[in-house]
Amino acid sequence: MTKRTSIIALALRILILTSVSLISIKADAGLKEDSGYWFNLRMQGELPVQNFYWDMDINPRWRNEGEHLDNLYLRPAVFYKPDSKTSLWLGHDTIASHPDGKSSYQENRWWQQFQYQFDPVQSITFTNRSRLEERTREGFQDTGHRLRQMFKASKAVTNYPALSYVMSDELFVNVEQTDWGAHGGLDQNRLFVGINWKVNKRCTLETGYLNQIVNKTTHNLENHVISTTVGFKF
Template identity: 35%
Template structure:
């Protein structure tokens, strides 16, 4: 690999200055949503969220698809592992713009007094929406059925996300903005409350590693409704994705 030269220093400085601006924009994006919610006291945490994912056809030119994503989220000022998620699934390519999916997820959370286990079945549609401001808009609509070992009820939850990505000068670096809202469809005896659950607003960059893989990193604000004070966590999000 070629060693960086002095000439590259200004461009590196500009890159990180843009990153700081994007982080601030992400906070504003989240705030624009949160101001529409009732004003409540909030708690906050600084977290690091990491993930890996793989999607693609089971064989070349097959319409049958596979899905996997795994997550490790570090909370309490990123000093301890707070959440792990393993989520495999299968899908079907309807056409070049729409795919349908279904699968299972195992979620383990640190409750402070021990691990809290959650099982989920999930169904979703992923789709391309349109071009907007020289970027591509895509969406995902996911329905979840949730069970926890602290209750007997099934919690139904709907998640809607939209993502906008725009290349910055080349196809290897893109600006990414996304937002996902979580809406619980019923009450459950283990703690789920009907209505707004949480929102995740992200602003960052995608760096293309190869034709089929990329890293994504940036600022993610996670606003969570709670029985007491709501939580508004500031997270560094880092992900690696691979397309078969």
Template identity: 30%
Template sequence: MQRVVVNHRGGQCKWGLRVATIAFAWSLLAGGETFAQSPSTFNQDFRLWSPVFMTMKLPSSFLAYMEVQPRFADLDEDGHIDQLLIRPALGYQLTEHLSIWQGYAWVGNYNQRHTPPQSPFFDESRIYQQVLYTRKFESFKIVSRTRLEERWIEHVDGTAVRFRTMLRGQYALPMAPEWALVAADEIFVHLNTVGSRGPEAGFDQNRFFVGINRTFSKYFNMDVGYQNQLLNSRSIPNLANQLNHMILLQFFINI
């Protein structure tokens, strides 16, 4: 009697390839929309973001997270720090692929446009809730992150609520599996309008990233690549009016 062998890994790999292809195509589509307007309608800037993300496993399926993210602006001119984010969180691993999180973020905004005697610095505090889905296949990794933020911005009365969702696809190169191609897209939407100086309900921004990932060990890997950030500034009438081109250099530590 002939034995029939079902190759589940092959099926998973093919399914993963389809998902990764869809994720990459969606990222390209969303990123391409940033150029729907004429370049003359945008303010443009060259920037560098260099975040460090650390995730730690705790007993009883709990997780700890810390993020420190300096952001630099105007690199084509004098260059200066633009923002500093500090973002801790506590999570719980519901299943092998799904986790939920509750976190806090402090955002310092430096060297901002201002009219004296106003300060060029203002800060923001946030709390956020997050759902994270991660799925690994033979050569692919898919990450989906959905986050709801409640924001308290200095000089703005009230609580601004923002929804954001990110999809990331990562493909390990067969000839060098420690290297991977990465594409990601994240869209942000304000859910309410807060005063005359705060966020306005509707589209806030889109971030599109393409780059490479290098895995050094099971504890440490990093991304380097290009990120396109399309912003909707309330002070200018167009839907999207700030276009930032940036080098994104990010480090991932898993303990």
């Protein structure tokens, strides 16, 4: 099997897994729907050590058609790039959540990540991202571990190389049950379709539709989200 065939086969397996996961989440319990907006400001730069970089995300998210703030993420990280395709990450999330009808709370996450960008296949670039999270919530004792697997594809628009079509899917799986409400097994899935614009060498803009299906203990939630990320490199 050639490398190109292996990449295509991997993409097909991920699409099949995603389809099965979405069907199982939707069929498992009653489904509620909501819509909202997510905005992510992402900054990145070099550290004074060769091949090491810093990364910072500020990510507010609104629910109820954008009327109420749902979450605010602060996500600093450092990563090491041994080559142009591979990166190893260590990061921390501080998340302030304001759920509808419940008290606000804070969650903290340490996470480790492996990312790899494959060689283009028929002008399509594929990226794999695998992340492990250690999650704690204020007022509780348990640490919850969660696996996140994302596969992303992008293709430059013909005659407009600064623009690219983008599609990604990310599957979330909880390793165990916690005293603050996480249940073991399938947690959620995020499917994104949009466009990326390389404004210049230091700035990118990516925007599109994100479909998030969350497997809750009492019901399932489907969010229809307009998601926008503005990135800067220093």
